[in-house]
Amino acid sequence: MAARSSLLKRAFSVAFQIRCYSAPAERSIPVAKQKYVPTSGTYPKGFLAGSAYAGVKESNKSYDDIALVVSEKPCPAAAVTTKNIFKAAPVHFCRKALKSSNEGYQGVVVNSGCANAVTGELGFQHAAMMAEAADKCFHQDTQTLVMSTGVIGQRLPIDKITNAIPKAYQALGSTHDHWLNAAKAICTTDTFPKLLSRSFTLPGSQHEGKEYRIAGMTKGAGMIHPNMGTLLGIVCTDAKIEAASMYSLLQSATERSFNCISIDGDTSTNDTVAFFANGAAASDDTPPLQNSDDYREDTAAFVKVFHTFMCDLAKLVVRDGEGATKFVTINVTSDVSMATAKRAATSIARSALVKTALYGKDANWGRILCAIGYAPGIMDSLEVPSESPDHTQSAPPQISPDRTSLSFIPSDGSEELKLLVRGEPETVDEARAKAILEMEDLEIVVKLDDDGVDSGLTGTSDRASKRHKVTVWTCDLSHEYVTINGDYRT
Amino acid sequence: MAARSSLLKRAFSVAFQIRCYSAPAERSIPVAKQKYVPTSGTYPKGFLAGSAYAGVKESNKSYDDIALVVSEKPCPAAAVTTKNIFKAAPVHFCRKALKSSNEGYQGVVVNSGCANAVTGELGFQHAAMMAEAADKCFHQDTQTLVMSTGVIGQRLPIDKITNAIPKAYQALGSTHDHWLNAAKAICTTDTFPKLLSRSFTLPGSQHEGKEYRIAGMTKGAGMIHPNMGTLLGIVCTDAKIEAASMYSLLQSATERSFNCISIDGDTSTNDTVAFFANGAAASDDTPPLQNSDDYREDTAAFVKVFHTFMCDLAKLVVRDGEGATKFVTINVTSDVSMATAKRAATSIARSALVKTALYGKDANWGRILCAIGYAPGIMDSLEVPSESPDHTQSAPPQISPDRTSLSFIPSDGSEELKLLVRGEPETVDEARAKAILEMEDLEIVVKLDDDGVDSGLTGTSDRASKRHKVTVWTCDLSHEYVTINGDYRT
Numbered sequence: 001m002a003a004r005s006s007l008l009k010r011a012f013s014v015a016f017q018i019r020c021y022s023a024p025a026e027r028s029i030p031v032a033k034q035k036y037v038p039t040s041g042t043y044p045k046g047f048l049a050g051s052a053y054a055g056v057k058e059s060n061k062s063y064d065d066i067a068l069v070v071s072e073k074p075c076p077a078a079a080v081t082t083k084n085i086f087k088a089a090p091v092h093f094c095r096k097a098l099k100s101s102n103e104g105y106q107g108v109v110v111n112s113g114c115a116n117a118v119t120g121e122l123g124f125q126h127a128a129m130m131a132e133a134a135d136k137c138f139h140q141d142t143q144t145l146v147m148s149t150g151v152i153g154q155r156l157p158i159d160k161i162t163n164a165i166p167k168a169y170q171a172l173g174s175t176h177d178h179w180l181n182a183a184k185a186i187c188t189t190d191t192f193p194k195l196l197s198r199s200f201t202l203p204g205s206q207h208e209g210k211e212y213r214i215a216g217m218t219k220g221a222g223m224i225h226p227n228m229g230t231l232l233g234i235v236c237t238d239a240k241i242e243a244a245s246m247y248s249l250l251q252s253a254t255e256r257s258f259n260c261i262s263i264d265g266d267t268s269t270n271d272t273v274a275f276f277a278n279g280a281a282a283s284d285d286t287p288p289l290q291n292s293d294d295y296r297e298d299t300a301a302f303v304k305v306f307h308t309f310m311c312d313l314a315k316l317v318v319r320d321g322e323g324a325t326k327f328v329t330i331n332v333t334s335d336v337s338m339a340t341a342k343r344a345a346t347s348i349a350r351s352a353l354v355k356t357a358l359y360g361k362d363a364n365w366g367r368i369l370c371a372i373g374y375a376p377g378i379m380d381s382l383e384v385p386s387e388s389p390d391h392t393q394s395a396p397p398q399i400s401p402d403r404t405s406l407s408f409i410p411s412d413g414s415e416e417l418k419l420l421v422r423g424e425p426e427t428v429d430e431a432r433a434k435a436i437l438e439m440e441d442l443e444i445v446v447k448l449d450d451d452g453v454d455s456g457l458t459g460t461s462d463r464a465s466k467r468h469k470v471t472v473w474t475c476d477l478s479h480e481y482v483t484i485n486g487d488y489r490t
Numbered sequence: 491m492a493a494r495s496s497l498l499k500r501a502f503s504v505a506f507q508i509r510c511y512s513a514p515a516e517r518s519i520p521v522a523k524q525k526y527v528p529t530s531g532t533y534p535k536g537f538l539a540g541s542a543y544a545g546v547k548e549s550n551k552s553y554d555d556i557a558l559v560v561s562e563k564p565c566p567a568a569a570v571t572t573k574n575i576f577k578a579a580p581v582h583f584c585r586k587a588l589k590s591s592n593e594g595y596q597g598v599v600v601n602s603g604c605a606n607a608v609t610g611e612l613g614f615q616h617a618a619m620m621a622e623a624a625d626k627c628f629h630q631d632t633q634t635l636v637m638s639t640g641v642i643g644q645r646l647p648i649d650k651i652t653n654a655i656p657k658a659y660q661a662l663g664s665t666h667d668h669w670l671n672a673a674k675a676i677c678t679t680d681t682f683p684k685l686l687s688r689s690f691t692l693p694g695s696q697h698e699g700k701e702y703r704i705a706g707m708t709k710g711a712g713m714i715h716p717n718m719g720t721l722l723g724i725v726c727t728d729a730k731i732e733a734a735s736m737y738s739l740l741q742s743a744t745e746r747s748f749n750c751i752s753i754d755g756d757t758s759t760n761d762t763v764a765f766f767a768n769g770a771a772a773s774d775d776t777p778p779l780q781n782s783d784d785y786r787e788d789t790a791a792f793v794k795v796f797h798t799f800m801c802d803l804a805k806l807v808v809r810d811g812e813g814a815t816k817f818v819t820i821n822v823t824s825d826v827s828m829a830t831a832k833r834a835a836t837s838i839a840r841s842a843l844v845k846t847a848l849y850g851k852d853a854n855w856g857r858i859l860c861a862i863g864y865a866p867g868i869m870d871s872l873e874v875p876s877e878s879p880d881h882t883q884s885a886p887p888q889i890s891p892d893r894t895s896l897s898f899i900p901s902d903g904s905e906e907l908k909l910l911v912r913g914e915p916e917t918v919d920e921a922r923a924k925a926i927l928e929m930e931d932l933e934i935v936v937k938l939d940d941d942g943v944d945s946g947l948t949g950t951s952d953r954a955s956k957r958h959k960v961t962v963w964t965c966d967l968s969h970e971y972v973t974i975n976g977d978y979r980t
Binding site for chain 1 (some may be wrong): 757818866868914
């Protein structure tokens with residue numbers, strides 16, 4: 001009996017040593033995520049990528065944590081950055097540099113493991129020292145942008161980093177592996193590197209026979225609720241783009257891609273997406289793409305490619321949201337305004353209660369309506385207390401509960417599951433709801449001004465054509481998220 | 491060996507059947523929370539409380555889920571309610587009733603287990619039927635308020651409820667147990683009933699020798715981020731208060747109590763705090779407390795008692811936040827405005843990353859600054875894209891990172907732990923930080939305009955006296971929260 005009891009005790013002890021929820025101990029890519037990592041790519045001409053090991057985090061003994069992405073010849077650049085007031089030092093550095101000029105950029109140097117945010121005066125010096133260390137490698141009078149990602153409030157081990165930058169420079173190359181290694185080096189709690197590339201053509205006669213390429217990398221996986229800029233993203237193309245048009249092209253693409261995702265509602269101090277266009281695949285006499293009436297067709301064609309590319313890149317961040325088990329697409333339509341639709345969609349994407357219900361595969365759809373109802377800008381904004389019994393006065397609401405409809409669209413192509421139709425709850429087949437929520441992907445459709453005419457979002461009625469539609473992507477909130485973030489610095 | 495292997499297998503299987511994180515299976519009050527449940531009380535004269543079992547949730551086979559709190563004689567009432575656009579039917583019912591008149595109220599009837607929110611036309615009828623069933627019991631022409639709490643989007647089992655209301659009426663009484671049973675009946679995921687009572691005197695000569703009482707109950711424990719109104723709260727006093735002053739007294743007390751707590755950032759559809767004052771402890775010739783220059787001293791004395799009472803009641807909700815292991819007080823001072831201080835404090839209280847770090851006892855304080863920096867209204871609000879290299883224009887910021895300071899105040903009375911001083915990070919003694927975070931209670935102090943003169947919040951410099959100070963209470967975000975909310979409806 002003693003032996004048996006001791007055996008039982010040991011078995012229990014072993015069982016309990018296995019953490020129920022834990023971040024991956026190694027950087028092995030989970031089987032389910034391997035499909036998102038490309039095994040080859042077509043990368044833009046004249047761009048190179050490289051990485052090196054600096055050991056920014058004490059606990060990192062072997063993984064590369066410095067990345068360089070550069071153009072062989074200096075080129076125009078643009079960046080969108082976080083609106084957070086506590087902008088990290090590298091964000092300030094990039095904004096200042098690009099404000100002075102957005103031409104003559106060689107590329108960007110990135111470290112992971114430490115955000116260089118809320119690091120005081122020394123932080124600014126460190127960001128400048130990173131850029132300088134990269135600039136030196138190029139032996140010409142150019143400028144390198146700087147990005148950092150990781151823990152906030154700790155200073156960079158700057159010597160380790162400046163020593164590693166020349167090694168990353170030595171490691172530069174143009175193969176798929178070079179790009180993939182750089183994408184790996186910028187990761188923090190990401191479970192897979194996020195890299196995309198594709199080629200495209202433009203319709204104008206000046207572009208006949210020419211093939212262009214666009215490639216980009218990004219990283220997550222927490223503190224993701226981008227606003228204006230976002231997390232880290234680097235996008236390069238060998239198309240030729242006028243320097244003065246770079247920012248507006250990037251800004252409008254970001255607005256509908258990276259600014260439409262949320263993991264945890266936390267807008268980071270370091271969000272930055274940088275965009276480089278070196279024109280290496282164009283001829284000397286090819287006119288640059290620009291925001292003007294000339295060449296409108298080519299610019300429009302590029303914008304289409306660029307928007308889709310940026311959306312696909314942003315969606316990879318959601319796929320790898322910290323602890324995420326679900327990929328959720330939230331489509332909201334409103335007759336009132338695009339802003340109303342976006343407020344509603346974003347509030348759903350931020351709600352801890354919606355996200356835990358999705359994790360629990362619980363069709364607790366009332367929480368979705370609740371989240372819409374308290375969205376900033378939608379919630380009753382003006383309640384004036386007075387002494388009279390009629391003690392409240394509300395601004396006219398942007399949405400009417402009795403015109404709101406809600407459905408789940410299953411990812412297997414089967415029929416939509418209606419939950420609320422013009423303010424009236426449907427009798428929900430719980431078994432079917434459960435089956436839909438078992439799938440990894442889910443689409444939530446909210447119609448804020450359902451006129452009952454068209455059932456889909458792509459209805460053909462006059463009303464449907466006037467509708468404002470917003471798509472936001474998010475993930476669920478799991479035990480794993482809590483584990484990762486209760487334990488991040490260790 | 492076969493026997494041993496089978497035994498091991500069984501041991502493992504048993505071990506894994508034990509859920510690592512789970513909501514309490516029964517309504518037994520956790521040992522650590524028992525100190526918050528009073529064993530006696532002094533309740534206001536002329537008020538009665540009662541409860542009954544209806545079985546609103548199918549899974550509830552025995553717990554009372556209907557509560558009645560009533561005044562023996564009709565009295566003035568006021569209520570603050572949620573600003574959520576998807577207001578529940580009982581919220582609409584109360585607002586409509588109180589808009590028509592705020593005198594002649596008998597009390598309030600409450601059900602738990604179902605929120606009667608987003609329930610369409612029938613939902614409004616159900617709320618009215620609950621009030622009617624209560625009104626009937628009183629055999630006089632009075633009005634009863636209605637509250638519901640529980641799952642959103644499901645209809646009330648109205649027959650069960652209207653049948654149980656007369657039973658709750660029969661069970662009315664004025665003892666501590668009557669009040670405690672009513673407080674239990676309004677609970678949902680709460681782990682303990684939230685009930686407070688105390689007595690007070692007023693300084694005016696008309697009140698000489700008189701003792702008044704105030705008692706109240708509230709419930710949590712998720713979807714808590716009140717705005718204007720909040721969750722459910724019922725507060726009764728036997729002091730005499732002018733009907734026309736009821737709302738403003740309640741509104742100002744709520745603003746600094748229930749509107750200063752956040753569990754999960756979700757503002758519920760059902761938030762309502764109702765306030766009744768029957769004057770039963772006053773004489774017929776005692777003038778009512780009112781918002782006027784007469785009797786100012788008495789009203790001010792009552793306001794002080796009332797504010798403290800409401801804060802203590804609200805803090806109980808935070809103590810029982812879903813899955814909470816920590817009680818966190820966030821004090822923010824700003825020279826700019828009260829609104830700036832509140833935006834910063836609320837954003838910290840809502841941040842999933844701050845809350846998981848607190849749960850993990852990780853002094854990852856950079857996340858606190860990050861949360862301040864993206865607070866709505868604080869984050870860069872105006873970034874105007876343009877074609878020029880100087881592509882952004884920001885509104886003047888309400889806070890300056892280089893004037894911001896952050897400390898932890900340990901709950902054992904030991905010295906504050908400085909983390910950031912006027913934008914410069916301190917070298918943090920991690921062992922001490924860990925020790926401070928091991929304690930259940932924590933105070934986070936943020937000075938947005940630290941002039942370096944006074945070290946505490948109660949400094950005596952001229953600047954300190956001009957400072958706007960806001961206190962917000964919150965809890966951490968734990969595995970338990972995810973378990974409870976992934977699994978709420980089952």
